[in-house]
Amino acid sequence: MIRLTMLRLDGTKNIRHGTIRLTHDPTIGSVTGIYGPNGTGKTTVIETIRTLRLLMLGAPLDGEQASMLVQRTPDPHEPRQATIHAEFLIDGTPTAYTVVLATDGSGLKPERETITIRKNGARKRTLIDCWMLQNTETGLLTPVTAPAGAWNSLTATAHTGDYLTQEAALAHSQHRSLLFSPGLRDRLTRLSGLLHSQTMLPAARGKALADNLDPLLHTLTRLNSYAEHGIRTVTTRQAASVCFGYTPFMHDGRFDILDIGRPCFVPAGMRMEIDRMIRQANTVLPTVIPGLTLHCDMKDDTDDEGHEGVRVFLYSQHDGTRIPFWAESEGIRRIIGILSLLVRMFNEPDTLIAVDELDSGIFEILLGDMLRTLANRGLGQLVFTAHNLRVLEVLDRRSIVFSTTDPDDRFVNPTGVHAGNNLRDMYIRAVSMGDGNGLASRTVRSHLAVALMQAGEDAE
Template structure:
């Protein structure tokens, strides 16, 4: 089944994840039977500090890791809600396969393991379910602590051939903190079973989800932006696709001085800089990015390297990039994949604190243009309320003070309401099913501030 199709996220649910006991978000495209393929789909998440915005981005990063078959970071174990034994993430995708819509759902349960010889965060259960429009939602593949694979009727040939070997492989994969469903071990075992449509279709779905996570899903978290703020590294997220090239990922270039990078990486950097400069002209007046070539050298292994320095050009004058503002460096870091999502309906870019360091009017203009003319999917968190005045209200979700119902859309918003003003009024006066803000007691806060400043006095 060698098919080309678009794919995008339609929903995400969290259970016992960080400060989210339960929370579910359906993206706007889930309401459209055609899933808005070819048109932009945006999700902006708003709410007070510590209310579950970053948790949403972390969950997407974990899903990306699972789908790629990579090991979960040990710190993922700390995301399990206090007093809970495990956490669960549910995500829904829609795929357009030969003009037919398939909805694909992935559920993963993660537990913490207290064993220094194993991964701290391990996957205890996984399930892939599919609804192809003609049939009801069906479980295509499931793996938990009791069963290697389910339903057995679909995997009888596979289980008969090497059930014990699969059990051993699953135990090894689980102890390493990897997904068994998306592991190469399982994929190769299924590949050996011929002439079984159910196996073939399952293998196809797994590979397409893996391709999406690897090549078309980009997660930009706070930790990534931290390197920028320290002026140590500049992570460039890139997606280059033309008739001759398809390269993707992240390339980190030191900016605290001249950097040495492999010679074959220079072409990638030059391409993404040229692509970005054509857009930067309209984003930042009189600004261009340049890679200055200082010279060639060899590393300790004898590989050809280039010594370079990234500089910004303003009115023809070169300035080392490390001296630019955090906002400009952040724009440079994410611009290439933002351009990719603008033009490619298969791309999804998720950015935590999209507004950090970015001028609010420019932020609004960027999002408004993406809303009107983009093709891909953009997910972001923000504290800046300017986008609320520009984006379709279906694109906006708010966090609540209730950990058992973390994410909601505001109800009773009329077409002539300014969503920004409506949000402020809701914080002050209520009127929704859930509270959106833990009210600050100004008198107690004032007393606490005064007391903290006089801690040494009687």
């Protein structure tokens, strides 16, 4: 089992520093809700998880959207950096992955990556610490790895050092992780096999093999598989598509969108995925919205270029009445759009689902019942942001994180909550009275009224 247990963010968007601990307690489940005012870093947490997934896949960090993760500086030409520190439990072993991301106008690039483990209660041990060093004369970038003794001994074998330099330059130019590069992992796997096949190894190299190379390969493989098969994120960008007549849709491990306003043409390979989505929806929907089912008309067709595919039209049926799916409420479209992800979270232990603004358009009583069920019975992990405070009454206080107005300490856990206390009432009272330790900036209604009046006068 893998669990993401902690994120520490420095220099990401409007977060100068913030630490968020994610719930993974069998007694209260593995659901973490993040609450707070607008602009206090909630969405940044979801985007950070998305960036972590790309890094651990060895995939490029995608252009402008990824670059926006790094905090801006007054000088647009000044290089900017952000640090993400993620802690995991991998089969019970505490493991940490730290990455320093930099952007200089050409995009976001990993500049330094570190992986540490703490095995069997021993002290934390660095498996690898790798950063790029620029030659002042030639301008070329060279990877530097630590612990130096261990990796110098290992990379001296079978020209591994030369390959590491080449792969580092390629990964840097392609804006992706070096450590999670498939080519590097394959090379290190072959190196491990070569060393294990030798009957007489120098003591230093044998120790480096056992203490660094083999556990590093195991960690990289597990985290890469976790990112590929277990981590899924839904950002506000994807959620907004619902408002424009599209619904998010999982296909081949990534998000596509279905046009729900008219019959749309999709590749034939998506037919089975759409069938699965319909079956899942119709298993769960009637339990949360009685009488509602989802249906789909599909027929084989070809597009204007002669490609074979399927023409798809979604509609719902409510108490015998057929309604085009685009005419359904945003809340119903939202539920169906993320339903397959929630099904995975409920049934699969090695799953992390991160959803921004989970409560958008969903009736608060239904939202509370869904989250209580996922927390009490779900096998995977769910991280979400929301504004609807109903959830504060149904989840354990240890499952709640508050974002604050302090950019140097963005996340706090509820304190002083005792049995019988209503966390929702306590939160509202703290914010309203202005004694919430930075939980929110209080709005002065008289100031707001004057500002609205002045804005109206300016419009005349």
